[in-house]
C-alpha cells in the first residue's frame with residue numbers, strides 16, 4: 001500500500017515524527033512518501049488515496065505557516081475528496097489548553113468537510129507530557145495501519 005505523509009511543522013518535530021513513521025511503515029511493507037506541506041495545495045489530494053497528516057499547532061491554535069496554503073485551499077476550494085482516506089497525528093502542548101492541538105483539529109475538520117474519510121481517532125501529542133513524539137508516532141502508526149487494513153477488508 002502506498003501512503004503520503006503530509007507534514008506541517010515550524011521547528012521540525014513533526015518532520016522527525018513523519019520520517020520515523022515512514023521507516024516503520026516501510027518495515028511493515030508499505031511505501032510511504034513524506035512531503036512537507038510547504039509547496040502543496042489541495043491538488044495533492046486530486047488522485048485520491050491514503051494520507052497521513054502529521055502537523056503541529058502554532059500561534060493561537062493555528063496550523064503551522066508551511067501548511068497554511070494547503071489548509072486555506074481546502075476551505076476555499078472545497079474539492080470533492082470522497083476518494084481520500086486519512087489519519088491524523090497532531091502535535092501540541094497542553095500549556096496552550098484553550099487551543100490544544102487545534103492544528104490537527106483544523107485539518108481534520110477541513111478534510112471531513114470536503115468528504116474525505118478519517119480512519120481511527122486523531123492522536124493528540126502533548127509536548128508537556130514528557131513522552132517522545134517519535135515514539136508515540138511509531139506506536140500509533142503501527143496500530144493505525146492495522147485498523148486501516150481491517151476497514152478495507154470489511155468494505156471489500
Ligand SMILES: Cc1cc2nc3c(=O)[nH]c(=O)nc-3n(C[C@H](O)[C@H](O)[C@H](O)COP(=O)(O)O)c2cc1C
Pocket residue numbers: 008009010011012013014015055056057058059060061062064091092093094096099100101102127
Ligand atoms: C509560539 C508557539 C505557539 C504554540 N501554540 C500552540 C497552540 O496554540 N496549541 C497547542 O496545542 N500547541 C501549541 N504550541 C506547541 C507546539 O505545537 C508543539 O511544541 C509541537 O511539538 C511543535 O512541533 P513542530 O516542531 O513540528 O512545529 C505552540 C508552540 C509555540 C512555540
